[in-house]
Amino acid sequence: MSERQNGLPEDQIWPEPDLLYSDTVRELHAVIESDWDSLRQSACQTAAGRALWKHVVHDPLAGLLAGETYLKSFYEKIKKDRLNNAREVSGVILAVRTLWFDTKLEAAISSFGGAAQVVLLGAGMDARAYRLCCLKDSDVYEVDFCDVLQMKNSILRAAMESTSERQQLMVTAKSLNTVAADIRDNDWLKKLQIAGFVPEKSTVWILEGILYYLSHSQAMEVLKTIAHSCTLARTVLLADFMNKQSTTLSSSVFHFYSDWPDHLLPSLGFSDVKLSQIGDPDAEYGLLHDPLNLFNKLRSLPRSLQTHPDDGKPCCRLYLVQASGSPNQTIS
Numbered sequence: 001m002s003e004r005q006n007g008l009p010e011d012q013i014w015p016e017p018d019l020l021y022s023d024t025v026r027e028l029h030a031v032i033e034s035d036w037d038s039l040r041q042s043a044c045q046t047a048a049g050r051a052l053w054k055h056v057v058h059d060p061l062a063g064l065l066a067g068e069t070y071l072k073s074f075y076e077k078i079k080k081d082r083l084n085n086a087r088e089v090s091g092v093i094l095a096v097r098t099l100w101f102d103t104k105l106e107a108a109i110s111s112f113g114g115a116a117q118v119v120l121l122g123a124g125m126d127a128r129a130y131r132l133c134c135l136k137d138s139d140v141y142e143v144d145f146c147d148v149l150q151m152k153n154s155i156l157r158a159a160m161e162s163t164s165e166r167q168q169l170m171v172t173a174k175s176l177n178t179v180a181a182d183i184r185d186n187d188w189l190k191k192l193q194i195a196g197f198v199p200e201k202s203t204v205w206i207l208e209g210i211l212y213y214l215s216h217s218q219a220m221e222v223l224k225t226i227a228h229s230c231t232l233a234r235t236v237l238l239a240d241f242m243n244k245q246s247t248t249l250s251s252s253v254f255h256f257y258s259d260w261p262d263h264l265l266p267s268l269g270f271s272d273v274k275l276s277q278i279g280d281p282d283a284e285y286g287l288l289h290d291p292l293n294l295f296n297k298l299r300s301l302p303r304s305l306q307t308h309p310d311d312g313k314p315c316c317r318l319y320l321v322q323a324s325g326s327p328n329q330t331i332s
C-alpha cells in the first residue's frame with residue numbers, strides 16, 4: 001500500500017468505522033447532541049478523530065463513544081482535505097497526540113515497575129482503561145462531569161447488551177474508578193480520594209485536551225495541586241498546552257495557555273520537563289513526512305515568534321509536555 005506524504009493510505013478508501021450501534025445507543029447519542037454544551041460535546045469530537053484514524057490509533061470503542069453525527073462530520077472534513085490534497089489532514093493532531101500520550105503513559109508505568117495510579121482529568125470518552133494492556137496492574141481514575149461519566153457508562157452498557165463481541169468492552173486496567181467532579185471546584189481531589197486514590201502511591205496524571213478549557217487561575221490551581229502531589233509520591237504529569245495564539249482560534253472556548261510550559265512547570269516544582277511539538281521525532285509516528293506541512297514549518301521557527309514570517313498568520317502551537325516529581329525534591 002502506498003503512503004502519501006500526509007500519512008494516509010493512498011489506495012484505500014477511507015474506512016467507515018465499525019459501529020456497534022443499537023437503537024438505545026443512538027437514543028443516548030441524540031441526548032448528547034440535544035442537551036450537552038460544547039465543552040462536554042468536545043469529548044465526542046476527540047473520540048471521532050481517534051475512530052477515523054484507526055489505521056494508526058488502536059481504540060476500538062472510539063466510534064461507539066463518538067456517535068454517528070460526530071463521526072460523519074469529521075469524516076467529511078477528512079474527505080475534503082484528501083480531495084484538496086492537503087498537507088495536514090484533519091485529525092492528524094489528535095492521532096499524534098493520542099499516540100504520544102499512549103507511549104509516554106506506557107513508559108511511565110514501566111518506570112514505576114509496571115503498576116501505578118493513573119488519573120485522567122477531563123477523561124471524556126477516553127477508552128485507555130479498556131484498550132491498553134500496560135494498565136493491567138494499575139488503578140485508573142476517570143474524572144469528568146457527572147453527566148459525561150454517566151452517559152459513557154450508559155453507552156458502554158447498552159453496547160454490551162447488543163453485541164456478542166464483548167471482549168473489547170472489558171476493562172483491561174486493574175480497576176476503573178469514575179469520579180464525578182468539576183475540576184474548577186476545590187473539592188475534586190477530595191472526591192478522587194473518596195473514590196480510592198491514595199496520594200502516597202506512584203501516579204501518572206493525564207491532562208489531555210483539558211487545560212485550555214479552564215481559566216488561567218483554574219488551570220494553575222489544578223497544576224499546583226498535582227505539583228503538591230510530587231511531595232508525597234513519585235509523579236509523572238503528561239499534558240498538552242496551547243500557546244497564546246492557539247487560544248485565539250476560539251476565544252470563547254479556549255482560555256488558559258502557556259507559551260513556555262517548560263518554564264512554568266519547574267516554577268511549580270516539577271522536574272525533568274520535556275516538551276515536544278507535533279512533528280518532533282517523538283511526536284511524529286510516521287504521519288508527518290512532508291517538511292512543508294504546517295507542523296514541520298512551525299516547529300523549526302523560534303518559539304518566541306507569534307506570527308509566521310511567510311504569511312503573517314498566527315503561530316498556533318500545541319505543546320506535548322512530560323514532567324515528573326518525587327518526594328526527594330523540594331517544591332518552591
Ligand SMILES: C[S@@+](CC[C@H](N)C(=O)[O-])C[C@H]1O[C@@H](n2cnc3c(N)ncnc32)[C@H](O)[C@@H]1O
Pocket residue numbers: 039040042043046047121122123124125126143144145148181182183184207208209210213
Ligand atoms: C476535549 S475533551 C477531552 C477528553 C479526553 N481527555 C480525550 O482526550 O479524549 C474535554 C473533556 O474535559 C471535560 N471537562 C472540561 N472541563 C471540565 C471540568 N471543569 N471538570 C471536569 N471535566 C471537565 C469535558 O467534559 C470533556 O469530557
